Amino acid sequence: MSALRADELEIVEEKDPELNEQQFESRTPWRLAWRRLKKDRVAMVSLGFIVLLILVSLFAPLLTALIGHGPNTQYTTRGLSLSGIPVGPGHNGFLLGTDDQGRDVLSRIIYGSRISLEVGIGATFLALLLGVVVGLFAGYYGGFLDSVLGRFMDILLSFPILLLAIAIVARFGPSLGLLIVVISLFSWPYIGRLVRGQVISLREREFVEAARALGASDLRIMFVEIAPNLVALAVIYATLLIPVNIVLEATLSFLGLGVQPPTASWGNMIAEAQTGDLFTVAWWFLVFPCVALVLTTLAFNLLGDGLRDALDPRYGRSHISPAKRVRRAFRVRRTPPAPEPAEAKA
Amino acid sequence: MTVGPGGVFSRAEGTDEFLLEADDVVKHFPVRGGAFGRSHAAVKAVDGVSFSLRAGETLGLVGESGCGKSTLARLITGLHPVTSGHVRFKGQDITSLQRRQLRPLRRSMQMVFQDPYGSLNPRRRVGSILSDPFSVHEHLSRAEVRRRVQELMARVGLSPEHYNRFPSEFSGGQRQRIGIARALALRPSLIVCDEPVSALDVSIQAQILNLLEDLQAEFMLTYIFIAHDLSVVRHVSNRLAVMYLGKLVETGPTEEIYLNSRHPYTASLLSAVPVADRAFRSERRERIILTGDVPSPVDPPSGCRFHPRCPKAQAVCAVQEPALERKSGDPDGHLTACHFPVVAGEALANASRETAGVTGSGPAEAVHP
Ligand SMILES: Nc1ncnc2c1ncn2[C@@H]1O[C@H](COP(=O)(O)OP(=O)(O)OP(=O)(O)O)[C@@H](O)[C@H]1O
Ligand code: SF4
Ligand SMILES: [Mg+2]
Numbered sequence A: 001m002s003a004l005r006a007d008e009l010e011i012v013e014e015k016d017p018e019l020n021e022q023q024f025e026s027r028t029p030w031r032l033a034w035r036r037l038k039k040d041r042v043a044m045v046s047l048g049f050i051v052l053l054i055l056v057s058l059f060a061p062l063l064t065a066l067i068g069h070g071p072n073t074q075y076t077t078r079g080l081s082l083s084g085i086p087v088g089p090g091h092n093g094f095l096l097g098t099d100d101q102g103r104d105v106l107s108r109i110i111y112g113s114r115i116s117l118e119v120g121i122g123a124t125f126l127a128l129l130l131g132v133v134v135g136l137f138a139g140y141y142g143g144f145l146d147s148v149l150g151r152f153m154d155i156l157l158s159f160p161i162l163l164l165a166i167a168i169v170a171r172f173g174p175s176l177g178l179l180i181v182v183i184s185l186f187s188w189p190y191i192g193r194l195v196r197g198q199v200i201s202l203r204e205r206e207f208v209e210a211a212r213a214l215g216a217s218d219l220r221i222m223f224v225e226i227a228p229n230l231v232a233l234a235v236i237y238a239t240l241l242i243p244v245n246i247v248l249e250a251t252l253s254f255l256g257l258g259v260q261p262p263t264a265s266w267g268n269m270i271a272e273a274q275t276g277d278l279f280t281v282a283w284w285f286l287v288f289p290c291v292a293l294v295l296t297t298l299a300f301n302l303l304g305d306g307l308r309d310a311l312d313p314r315y316g317r318s319h320i321s322p323a324k325r326v327r328r329a330f331r332v333r334r335t336p337p338a339p340e341p342a343e344a345k346a
Numbered sequence B: 001m002t003v004g005p006g007g008v009f010s011r012a013e014g015t016d017e018f019l020l021e022a023d024d025v026v027k028h029f030p031v032r033g034g035a036f037g038r039s040h041a042a043v044k045a046v047d048g049v050s051f052s053l054r055a056g057e058t059l060g061l062v063g064e065s066g067c068g069k070s071t072l073a074r075l076i077t078g079l080h081p082v083t084s085g086h087v088r089f090k091g092q093d094i095t096s097l098q099r100r101q102l103r104p105l106r107r108s109m110q111m112v113f114q115d116p117y118g119s120l121n122p123r124r125r126v127g128s129i130l131s132d133p134f135s136v137h138e139h140l141s142r143a144e145v146r147r148r149v150q151e152l153m154a155r156v157g158l159s160p161e162h163y164n165r166f167p168s169e170f171s172g173g174q175r176q177r178i179g180i181a182r183a184l185a186l187r188p189s190l191i192v193c194d195e196p197v198s199a200l201d202v203s204i205q206a207q208i209l210n211l212l213e214d215l216q217a218e219f220m221l222t223y224i225f226i227a228h229d230l231s232v233v234r235h236v237s238n239r240l241a242v243m244y245l246g247k248l249v250e251t252g253p254t255e256e257i258y259l260n261s262r263h264p265y266t267a268s269l270l271s272a273v274p275v276a277d278r279a280f281r282s283e284r285r286e287r288i289i290l291t292g293d294v295p296s297p298v299d300p301p302s303g304c305r306f307h308p309r310c311p312k313a314q315a316v317c318a319v320q321e322p323a324l325e326r327k328s329g330d331p332d333g334h335l336t337a338c339h340f341p342v343v344a345g346e347a348l349a350n351a352s353r354e355t356a357g358v359t360g361s362g363p364a365e366a367v368h369p
Helices: A006-015 A029-039 A041-058 A060-067 A105-141 A143-158 A161-172 A176-202 A206-213 A218-254 A266-273 A284-311 A322-334 B069-076 B099-106 B126-137 B142-155 B160-164 B172-184 B202-219 B230-236 B254-259 B264-270 B275-280 B348-354
Strands: B020-030 B042-053 B058-062 B084-089 B109-112 B190-194 B222-227 B239-244 B247-253 B287-289 B365-367
Touching (some): A029 A041, A060 A105, A105 A176, A105 A218, A161 A218, B042 B084, B042 B239, B042 B247, B058 B230, B109 B172, B142 B160, B202 B230, B222 B230
Parallel strands (some): B058 B222, B058 B239
Antiparallel strands (some): B239 B247, B287 B365
């Protein structure tokens, strides 16, 4: 190849009237999306909440040490009144009160957030991995492979998840790892179908043909050319799937199939709280875990919505009022393959 | 029809070797739908095209939108399998090769795409896009790949420092330079340029054309240059092929066709070239504006496919398909597929008025400048 022709280079750049450094500078897809997201106040508040939640769950031992109450310690003297009624919020140093066994509700919620995020993010990550790979193959190759994989995903999506989860947990015994695997097993087709659809349109794009003209293999086209274009979709729907999976975990724990007491999970806290009728006088140990669950799922949903707007400006819904978006977020939450949220029962 | 390898196209004497030969190439896309999803109809995108090309030449391929130019380009480069016919590249029949066998040939046969926006992956950095040819075909160290990519960028007039930018950070002209760099990377002998400038601003078109011309001289490239109007092609090609509805209607040396076009369709295309090129339109040429839409390639007209729009059409045109052949008085290599080729001095615009009744739908109308 010829040596660098700097003189020619400069002339060319000067001559090009289309070139306007300021206009094209920093127009990377991600920077543009971040700029749009920053303007979206609802999404930014949600993001702040999620970051806070992640910090809380990471530093759970430190926080509970600061509070001075372990999550599983039963404060039978300080935490329960003489007649065995839990202590209310703000009394005896229990910020959110205690539960029926005299345990600190705040400490348990803090530890419960670890379970929720572990399962929510873990299961979503696995679902994403499986969904993207299967969706890529189904969408790229089409034909017979696509109909087989498509049918398989449809069947999984139409399965009564809870029944199957009960059977699997009954067979293998409850554990956190199993919980993650079972949940991801039923949520990946949701990602898989979306990815498949996207791949079907991406494979017709000219840059895929350009790669083919270079002699790139199918695998290379799928994972080097197409996959980077799925990242936005994956980020959006992962953010929307996390709350679904968090609710699913809560539901399974609520039914006694997930995290086993005394380990705190929002689901089993709610379950324990609503077994007796103590919550009619001591509402706090039922309501606060519910609030934690609702706020968390809401935050993820609103962030997911905001990401969708930011990454794909065609949606352009940021002008809708925050109240309407919150209402919409509740609606979105019920559409993915999740059972009725646990708190509805309580 | 087939152009024999005697070289009706040969400009240069000496070698009889063609770099590329297309022999009655056909591509039909089945139309989906119909009862039980079975298809009987097909889009006859390319319907029997033959030509040959010598190393170092530039063949301009011209025709209206939808006439099958891009499809032909993809058949030549082996991106689509042919329905029938043969494409020989350096004497090797590529239509019978499997995709894997085709891979080594990709090095010497590249394509520049029509859409500078669609042909670059929006989610990959330019440095990464341009390193593709090397990672697919050669085993080089990262540093070496980077060096070569930056060299390439410099050669096509891009700043090598923009290595880490995304395509969206470049203008249309710069993106087309990236596309050209990618095609050039492996030093191919043939580059098919599919309307490389039609999406660009006129002022930038010239820059890109000049770049392509420089590169041709520097790297001994052979081009197939696709365009939908003749004015762009004139500057870059020494041979022309005019395509209409999946078929070649006229082909020959560029200047010969400009000065002495024989096919009414070519004449109408020529009459439409912009003012700047009017010098090349001889006195006799009045502006001929074709009316009527291009007929559907699913069900092309019988006989001569141009007959519903042709100002010279007669009864026989609807029945008998004209062969692509040398017409009397033309030099070797100038072939025309027409029963009634245009003769010098003929006023086509008038002919259109006289034959309007005969041609039925969509007669050509005359506009006197
Ligand atoms: N993959 C495909 N499947 C079905 N039909 C196709 C396909 N590709 C092209 N066609 C059809 O074949 C015909 C020729 O298309 P082609 O893209 O080759 O035209 P073109 O001359 O390049 O047009 P343009 O100037 O608009 O690029 C069109 O009618 C088009 O609809
Ligand atoms: S004169 Fe007849 S054969 Fe010639 S282009 Fe017109 S219709 Fe076709
Ligand atoms: Mg085209």
